[in-house]
Amino acid sequence: MNRPPARPGHSLDGISPVLRGVRAVVLDTDGVITDSARVHAAAWKTAFDAFLREHPPQDPHQRRPFDTRDDYLKYVDGKSRLDGAAAFLTSRGLDLPAGTVRDVAAEKERLFTERLREKGIDAYPGTVRLLRALRREAMPLAAASASHHARELLTRAGVLDLFDALVDGGEAARLGLPGKPRPDLFLEAARRLGVPADRTAVVEDALAGVEAGRLGGFALVIGVDRTAGPDTRDGLLRHGAHLVVRDLGELIEAGAPT
CATH class of the missing domain: 3.40.50.1000 (HAD superfamily/HAD-like)
Structure with missing residues (x-):
């Protein structure tokens, strides 16, 4: 090739x-x-926002939703799913077990794959x-x-x-x-x-x-x-x-x- x-x-x-x-x-x-970056960002937002609603950080200032521009570029863009999930959740003051981080990353993967299969890129x-x-x-x-x-x-x-x-x-x-x-x-x-x-x-x-x-x-x-x-x-x-x-x-x- x-x-x-x-x-x-x-x-x-x-x-x-x-x-x-x-x-x-x-x-x-x-x-x-x-x-595809916008589709990744949208999938991350859905996964992260749902998690933050169920597990709100103690600091009220850290409870803001995932921003598909600033947070995406700063914490997850270009990184592996696990690294990106861990970086963002840590930025919100959440010290989570590795298994929980994997669950959030897996939900993002499910959402992205669903969108990719439905509409393509x-x-x-x-x-x-x-x-x-x-x-x-x-x-x-x-x-x-x-x-x-x-x-x-x-x-x-x-x-x-x-x-x-x-x-x-x-x-x-x-x-x-x-x-x-x-x-x-x-x-x-x-x-x-x-x-x-x-x-x-x-x-x-x-x-x-x-x-x-x-x-x-x-x-x-x-x-x-x-x-x-x-x-x-x-x-x-x-x-x-x-x-x-x-x-x-x-x-x-x-x-x-x-």
């Missing part, structure tokens, strides 16, 4: 100059390739345009995700065949890879492409993800800010992004073939 790496100094005609110094690109899945058009442009230039591409649903998401969105490698949550568990902000998931994806991290770009929308890209020594870390929140762009930059875009279609130059 793998193609040979793009030649050093490849022109990458029609693609933003920021990508012309790299030989491979690794992209996160949820919120970068597929429009789309890929972002701007991302698809960029992926196709990079493939025309023989750029090796990998998808990486902490989600066990990544392969299904990419398949349902019709974009799995655009990638040379995929490292998902199942592979991460099999290999014992620690979760973000550790860079191991992205490093494994780059390894499968046969390109060193210092010649590879990482594309992420999560704070933990851009931090992982910078910790891994990747040549370029691109943050994707789809929320347009007042602090999201600055947060991505602070956590490790070299630059931030609203949509990956911005990295295709005007007039380039799509």
